[in-house]
Amino acid sequence: MKPVGRAWASGKLILAGEHAVVHGQPAIAFAVDLGSTVEITARPGPTAIDGPIQDPKLTQAVRMVVGDHGYGVSIASTLPIGRGMGSSASLAVAIVRAWADLTEQPLDTFDAAMPLERLFHQNPSGVDVAVITRGGVLRYQRTVPPTMSSLPCPSWTAVVIDTGKVGVTADLVAGVTSRRPAIDPILARIGALVDEATTVLHDPAALGPLLLENHTLLAQIGVSTPQLDELVGMAMAHGAYGAKLSGAGGGGVVLALTDDPAPIVAGAEAFGLRAWITRPVEAP
């Protein structure tokens, strides 16, 4: 065993298919360059998180991997928390990877991180853990076992607009689930749209309208907010090919596909919001 185990894991954005993916439809997600770092050190006493990030669920997640005694764990993240960018899945994967690094024992990262993600979100589809584990761009479907295919990394850029508001994934997923079966045709259309998006992934002009349709369908299943709708409208008015909420909604972030980010970033800043350019990160 090493004295210290260290690991990094990225965050993610969902390009299309969130929520429907919980109910068996496909989704496309990509890894981003923000993420989390975990360090695990052997030391006497109860296993605890060192440093400013303190959260009972996170301590429980750490203990699920390393045990109740004998380790100090420090955690740092550059991801906005609770904004649909995979902060919990990123931590789950980084904890598992840091433990594998410390113990020098290989672990199946997806299988080992999923119980932690279930602790955070109750009924996750697995798409976040899958794309963060693999990197790059991933088509994911919650079959048994899950179906995962890496897609070639497109070269477009996008803008992320952070509403600054936390969306509680477990509650939003439960809300969507409670609206079934009435909304099943909408979930099926989201799945079909994801398959169309897979065929035009490298063509922003063809992809954009599918993203916008995806946003409208997410609003119809009750996970958008007036602010998210307004930001999507703002991005479109500033020349985006398409825009949508990304992740669980109820707050979180908007993803706008564009080759001219400056007006959209300025539009977000005029609302007092943070916005930045992102692009899919190649798998390592």
Ligand code: MEV
């Ligand atoms: C969250 O990033 C995506 C959701 O579809 C939940 C999940 O797939 O676990 C809303």
